[in-house]
Amino acid sequence: QMYHLSGDEASALVTWCAGTALAAVALRSSPLTVAAVGIADAWLVLKGFGFYWHAETPHLFIVVAIVLFAISFWTRSRAARHLVILSVILYLVLLATDRETLPVAMSLAIVSVLLFAASVFAGDAIDRILQLGGRLPLHALLGFLTGMAIIQFELADESTNNSGFAVASIVALASIVAAIMLAGRESRGLRWLAYTGFAFELAITYSVTLRSMLDTAGFFLAAAVLLGMLALVIIRIEKRMKAPAGTGAAA
Structure with missing residues (x-):
């Protein structure tokens, strides 16, 4: 707002997720990895159900999920891996309702x-x-x-x-x-x-x-x-x- 940069809630969530993931890698933190997955899930749900924007399935989520799944091995976060798999299932449900x-x-x-x-x-x-x-x-x-x-x-x-x-x-x-x-x-x-x-x-x-x-x-x-x-x-x-x-x- 100070510098009049354009942005929306989706960009904020993606940026927040990226920052949390980087912090998880730097600190090798399992809780931060889980938090990053949770933020990505929030973005998926808000975007997929159209709470703030036109409802559409964010296909970028698959890339985010793969990256977070890989990070979970470095941070030794089994909980994050489970959450990523559940998130992918949710993504496919949204994709099924949105497309064929x-x-x-x-x-x-x-x-x-x-x-x-x-x-x-x-x-x-x-x-x-x-x-x-x-x-x-x-x-x-x-x-x-x-x-x-x-x-x-x-x-x-x-x-x-x-x-x-x-x-x-x-x-x-x-x-x-x-x-x-x-x-x-x-x-x-x-x-x-x-x-x-x-x-x-x-x-x-x-x-x-x-x-x-x-x-x-x-x-x-x-x-x-x-x-x-x-x-x-x-x-x-x-x-x-x-x-x-x-x-x-x-x-």
Whole structure:
């Protein structure tokens, strides 16, 4: 303002993020790295949802995310790496809503499946590189569920005319079961994310396919029954997952 330089909130956030990142590098500070990622996320959200400007997806964010991910290795900030991955998923969600929805969502789901498979079958080697503490399967499952949810929302209106929604729902449910079987025992967080995804799949599938045939009372009654059944399934799975550990401890 003193020198009458032009600028806006977006430029201020980008400059703030750059300064914080430089400070993180200079001080080798993990908290500052996390702060830089948080500022970049604020810029992404404000820009993507159009709080101060015309809503558009800031594609420069991918470059920023890559730089901050690289910096996190120097500053030894595992939390920042996790946050960067979550931020990239958010960026892809904004990109899907802003541009071609199905291609972006399908790409997110496919890449997530590949990352999940790699993390399961070559987990130690990948974790030595990415240093995520074995949490890559969790991120991959979240990315897959996000991509499939976008696909299902996009196909929901067309479900009466084609089988695309049904196919997407079957793929999502089968993949959730596979994720629990392949990596559920090692990660309680992954199991609960899978349970949440399974509940969402039941809800959206039931809502799209059956709600129009039932009145409101019947809809909520059936939903309660489904959630009760899901709770019983979760309890049985959790007991089965914990049983070997308990047996080993007793021995």
